[in-house]
Amino acid sequence: MNPDHVSRIQSEWARERPDLDVSPQGLIGRLHRLAGHLTEELVAVYAHHGLGEGEFDVLATLRRAGAPYERAPGELAEHTMVTTGAMTKRIDRLASAGLVERRAAVGDGRRRIVALTPPGLRTIDAAFTDHMANEHRLVAALSPADRAALEPILTRWLEHYE
Numbered sequence: 001m002n003p004d005h006v007s008r009i010q011s012e013w014a015r016e017r018p019d020l021d022v023s024p025q026g027l028i029g030r031l032h033r034l035a036g037h038l039t040e041e042l043v044a045v046y047a048h049h050g051l052g053e054g055e056f057d058v059l060a061t062l063r064r065a066g067a068p069y070e071r072a073p074g075e076l077a078e079h080t081m082v083t084t085g086a087m088t089k090r091i092d093r094l095a096s097a098g099l100v101e102r103r104a105a106v107g108d109g110r111r112r113i114v115a116l117t118p119p120g121l122r123t124i125d126a127a128f129t130d131h132m133a134n135e136h137r138l139v140a141a142l143s144p145a146d147r148a149a150l151e152p153i154l155t156r157w158l159e160h161y162e
Contacts, residue, residue, distance in 0.1 A: 049127040059124035070115035
């Protein structure tokens with residue numbers, strides 16, 4: 001196997017700081033670089049539908065809620081792990097584009113909700129279809145056995161932080 005960017009960095013550090021174990025860079029460095037590449041590939045699909053990553057996330061969260069495809073702004077923030085301030089900006093952009101609407105909740109006029117509009121539903125359904133095709137393409141670089149082995153490893157690692 002040819003040395004990649006990360007292994008070259010590790011070699012340089014091992015030469016300069018032989019007193020330190022730089023082996024974690026092999027995992028962390030590659031995951032970090034891979035995340036950057038994957039993000040570029042993902043956001044390209046969102047952009048094809050006129051969406052940024054945050055807008056895609058909000059629309060997808062509303063769509064996953066099931067009919068009538070609505071959530072309170074606080075629920076949206078909770079399900080997307082962004083601050084309520086950042087959520088307000090996302091909702092403003094989506095509302096300006098006609099993809100979501102803010103309205104009073106049924107049965108409680110004081111409670112506000114955000115709901116997909118019919119154009120918003122069409123947009124997220126098309127974008128999510130393309131998103132899943134893109135993700136299938138991206139993981140196709142790995143064998144089915146590698147994908148099956150990697151998912152539980154990453155799940156356990158992520159559980160440590162979440």
